Amino acid sequence: MIPLLSVKSLSKDYGTNIGCSDVSFDLYPGEVMGIVGESGSGKSTLLNCMAGHLAPDKGEVVFDTRVDGPKDTLHMSEPERRMLSRTDWAFVHQHAREGLRMNVSAGGNVGERLMAVGSRNYADIRGKAVDWLSRVEISENRIDDRPTTFSGGMQQRLQIARNLVTSPRLVFMDEPTGGLDVSVQARLLDLLRGLVRDMGLSAIIVTHDLAVVRLLADRLMVMKDGQVVENGLTDQVLDDPQHAYSQLLVSSVLQV
């Protein structure tokens, strides 16, 4: 099977500080990969390098495109990469306001990606927006409200709807549950798990919350100081951590 995303020795420095160094892995279709580690361990740098938001110093990010098969996204032309990032890719930001247009209604936010790929029928766009809002548990009568009037959890769900409306194949998530209270987190995780399973999405989830990866991720990568120190099946890494840092991470979680 061809991996959907294949990362080969990706490195990024910030001057003398290491962002991430020599990271390699393959992500297969339908697989959810979690990246955990403490703050400053290079998780977000790695994610941004893969999603094309940052230019890595070296390495390859090969994506299995629908038309041309596996292609190195770092050497693609910019129009091609931007097209990819609004069709086959999605990026869920930690803070919903970075991923939403706050002065555009919820329906407009969901519809933007559709219009960006050429949809020009108002009724169709509206219909898809209604459908997607209901799938992320936002009531239809909020469709013309601006996200500024939404709660934090609703904004995050709206951001997810806006990203998934074009049926992407790969979703990058940067701390999708950060800043939400635990009951809202639980609902969001439940929703995400359902969507990922139903749509057969592949996803890369960066988080420092082990509960999130336990619920969502098939495989886990533990990062420290820009290096991958351990990787394997989620349950295996969490139940039987081998590396000293993974052991510390697992044992640091409060047992209630």
Next chain:
Amino acid sequence: MSEQAYNFAYLDEQTKRMIRRAILKGLAIPGYQVPFASREMPMPYGWGTGGVQVSAATLTPDDVFKVIDQGADDTTNAVSIRKFFEKTADVKTTTNTKAASVIQTRHRIPEDELGDDQILVYQVPIPEPLRFLEPRETETRKMHALEEYGLMHVKLYEDISKNGRIATSYAYPVKVEDRYVMDPSPIPKFDNPKMEMSAIQLFGAGREQRIYALPPYTKVVSLDFEDHPFDPSRAPHCCSICGASDSYLDEVIINDDGGRMFVCSDTDYCERRVAEGHTGVQVSGDAA
């Protein structure tokens, strides 16, 4: 200071060359906003400094010049710009649309069809159609370069979701030659279909330092949705003075009791129709 102290049409020759280069580039790439080194003009920004500079670079001593402001030849902006060029360029001026070779306009296209020996110069306040959707200039330039115009439709979507129809009634965005999305300056959308014309159209934005252009017979399509097509709306009335039923109308409040009348915004068109013997239905003070 005597008039002779000015170079022809106020600007010096080097400046006019610079502006002409921008105009030629704009004509070569219809709808593309060409940056130019806009000069301080002896009038405030917002009074048409962009249009004045384009007119100054376009005028020759043989030209006949006309200025309109919201369709009218006799409003402050039109009168002062006309006087400006009478004084600094000593060109003939007219209010007759057909007799003019260069027409500078603010917010209207004349009702009379223009010919291929005429140039229409627009005054543009904000040349960037994406400005209020995406505040970063670096980003909007990239969006133009990569033809990423989905955001423009988000604005129209918002219009329909709020008002049930596309409520944008002026500065209605257009796509030029299937490539660049362009702000047609704040003309009413009634005028949009007229932009496919045989005259050259030049757009000057002084404060924003941009020039763009439409060569004759350029394809100009107003953006819309399949199920909400573009509609060049018009008030459902006739002109009270000349009776015209095909012109763009201004609504004029005539008393404190809500009485109003509709008159052509193009004064030259209206006057000519009256001279030809057309009359409208005079409204009484209490008519609605």
